[in-house]
Amino acid sequence: MASAQAATDGDEAHVVCESIHLGFGGRDVFVDLNCEMVAGHVTVLMGTSGTGKSTLLRLIGGLQRPDAGSIRVAGSELSGLAEVGLAEVRTRLGMLFQNGALLDSMTIFDNVALPLREHTKLARDQIAAEVRDRLDAVGLEDVEHLLPGELSGGMLRRAALARAIIESPEVLLCDEPFSGLDPPNVERIEGLLTRLNRERGLTVIVTSHHMASSLRMGHRIILLKDKAAVSGTPRELAMSEDSEIHDFIGADGAAYLKTLSDAEAAS
Amino acid sequence: MSNPVSDLGRQTLGFVSALGNITRFGSDVVRNLFRPPPRIARTIEAIYDLGFLSLVLIATSGFAVGAVLGLQGYTTLVRFGAEQSLGAVVGLSLIRELGPVLTGLLVTGRAGSSVAAEIGAMVATEQLDGLRMMSVNPIHFVVLPKAVAMTLVMPLLSAIFIVCAIYGGYIVGVELLGLDGGAYIASLEDSVDFREDIVGSVLKAWIFGMIIGLISTHRGYTSAPNAAGVSRATTSTVVIGSVTILFSDYFITALWGV
Ligand SMILES: Nc1ncnc2c1ncn2[C@@H]1O[C@H](COP(=O)(O)OP(=O)(O)OP(=O)(O)O)[C@@H](O)[C@H]1O
Ligand SMILES: [Mg+2]
Numbered sequence: 309m310a311s312a313q314a315a316t317d318g319d320e321a322h323v324v325c326e327s328i329h330l331g332f333g334g335r336d337v338f339v340d341l342n343c344e345m346v347a348g349h350v351t352v353l354m355g356t357s358g359t360g361k362s363t364l365l366r367l368i369g370g371l372q373r374p375d376a377g378s379i380r381v382a383g384s385e386l387s388g389l390a391e392v393g394l395a396e397v398r399t400r401l402g403m404l405f406q407n408g409a410l411l412d413s414m415t416i417f418d419n420v421a422l423p424l425r426e427h428t429k430l431a432r433d434q435i436a437a438e439v440r441d442r443l444d445a446v447g448l449e450d451v452e453h454l455l456p457g458e459l460s461g462g463m464l465r466r467a468a469l470a471r472a473i474i475e476s477p478e479v480l481l482c483d484e485p486f487s488g489l490d491p492p493n494v495e496r497i498e499g500l501l502t503r504l505n506r507e508r509g510l511t512v513i514v515t516s517h518h519m520a521s522s523l524r525m526g527h528r529i530i531l532l533k534d535k536a537a538v539s540g541t542p543r544e545l546a547m548s549e550d551s552e553i554h555d556f557i558g559a560d561g562a563a564y565l566k567t568l569s570d571a572e573a574a575s
Numbered sequence: 576m577s578n579p580v581s582d583l584g585r586q587t588l589g590f591v592s593a594l595g596n597i598t599r600f601g602s603d604v605v606r607n608l609f610r611p612p613p614r615i616a617r618t619i620e621a622i623y624d625l626g627f628l629s630l631v632l633i634a635t636s637g638f639a640v641g642a643v644l645g646l647q648g649y650t651t652l653v654r655f656g657a658e659q660s661l662g663a664v665v666g667l668s669l670i671r672e673l674g675p676v677l678t679g680l681l682v683t684g685r686a687g688s689s690v691a692a693e694i695g696a697m698v699a700t701e702q703l704d705g706l707r708m709m710s711v712n713p714i715h716f717v718v719l720p721k722a723v724a725m726t727l728v729m730p731l732l733s734a735i736f737i738v739c740a741i742y743g744g745y746i747v748g749v750e751l752l753g754l755d756g757g758a759y760i761a762s763l764e765d766s767v768d769f770r771e772d773i774v775g776s777v778l779k780a781w782i783f784g785m786i787i788g789l790i791s792t793h794r795g796y797t798s799a800p801n802a803a804g805v806s807r808a809t810t811s812t813v814v815i816g817s818v819t820i821l822f823s824d825y826f827i828t829a830l831w832g833v
Contacts, residue, residue: 366704369704369707369708371704371707371708391712394707395707395710395712396710398707398708398709398710399710401708402708403705403708405701405704405705407700407701409700409701409702409704409705410702410705411697411702411705411706412697412700412702422709422711423709423711426709426710426711427710468705471709475709
């Protein structure tokens with residue numbers, strides 16, 4: 309309901325990438341890449357390994373500068389900003405790194421509490437309550453006192469997600485939140501992201517190899533291929549005639565179209 | 576392709592730009608020194624890691640160096656019949672030179688390398704980027720506490736080194752070689768000037784601490800984000816740190832006469 313509303317009245321773009329060029333040591337990763345992520349939408353970034361999904365998230369977070377092109381996040385042009393200005397923009401962003409990027413000298417609790425301790429004056433027990441709430445939401449319990457090194461990869465990434473959402477950002481950048489998770493946890497994280505998007509209007513930008521969940525949760529899908537971006541609704545991509553896209557989406561596309569038509573038939 | 580002149584030119588340019596980079600990094604660190612919040616807990620933690628955990632190394636090394644000085648000094652002095660001045664010889668060379676310099680070299684190897692490796696590993700695992708994304712300045716949060724801790728612990732470690740070394744010299748000279756204990760201490764007390772020697776020694780150690788703190792954090796902070804980058808940061812901290820300490824020791828001695 310709220311998501312339908314966001315989709316109609318909020319067609320304004322939260323993140324816009326225009327004519328991005330980026331190369332590393334003579335090897336081009338992006339050549340004239342254009343894409344945008346709509347406010348209040350879940351946008352899924354897809355593409356085979358090495359096409360630059362993580363790199364695109366780093367560009368949006370201002371951790372990496374493009375060789376040319378413009379990136380606007382919530383109206384701010386990143387290229388003109390120094391580190392202080394970037395820090396300001398980043399207060400609106402939350403980011404889940406592919407490997408969690410938790411501080412390994414601090415416990416999980418301290419890691420998740422860090423943004424609140426740095427930026428708010430909340431009392432100790434309020435912070436503790438917030439941290440427990442977020443850890444609960446990602447399905448972690450009894451890990452607060454552990455160090456990141458004592459957690460599995462999937463647990464780490466969930467703890468990192470808890471840290472990314474603790475300050476209620478406007479835009480959440482998620483790098484592979486599902487990889488290495490078992491089906492119940494994929495469902496839980498997918499549910500959490502969808503819920504944050506619906507209830508709080510959070511703009512979610514998520515990279516994923518998990519085709520079925522991407523088609524289910526994405527309002528739009530951006531497919532990185534040939535150093536540029538192709539975007540469309542899940543339905544458009546699932547019905548695409550392009551053989552490369554067809555091969556990439558595979559059987560999950562057909563299954564997704566079938567559930568759509570079943571749903572239409574039922575209603 | 577390469578000729579010696581262009582090689583020299585390139586190396587000079589490389590050196591100058593490296594110097595520029597570390598100067599900019601250093602001024603960034605200093606500017607962050609005055610920004611709130613003060614990182615007291617993190618600095619204390621770093622003092623423990625870098626200082627307290629270096630104590631055994633510093634104390635035993637100091638004792639060994641003092642023992643050797645005692646032995647060498649005795650065999651030289653006895654030829655001139657001046658063995659009663661052993662305390663002065665051991666004490667002065669330690670306080671003015673060997674204490675701060677050897678402590679600096681040991682701390683570079685023990686603590687400087689670990690700082691570079693730790694920060695380098697944080698770069699490689701995107702922990703610093705993670706801080707940036709939380710709008711936390713990694714220089715303020717990670718670099719500053721370690722650099723400050725290094726600067727604070729060096730004078731203390733150097734003093735401990737000197738005390739242990741004087742004790743080492745005492746054990747050898749008095750207990751082993753049969754010198755008079757009172758003479759050893761008296762010659763030491765007579766020859767050491769508080770302002771000139773002690774203050775100079777502390778100042779030297781303090782400058783070395785800043786040098787090690789800056790070089791080790793800079794090498795880690797700018798390392799390539801992979802395992803090879805971490806190992807290069809560690810090695811270059813030890814190499815650059817040691818050489819810088821030895822050279823700056825010469826300049827401090829020549830300019831200030833300490
Ligand atoms: N710092 C860097 N230096 C050199 N090359 C880089 C750097 N960062 C990324 N690349 C290159 O950019 C390309 C995209 O990398 P990226 O990590 O964004 O891929 P990805 O789509 O996230 O892949 P995966 O699905 O495996 O996570 C790769 O070819 C990689 O080699
Ligand atoms: Mg990636």
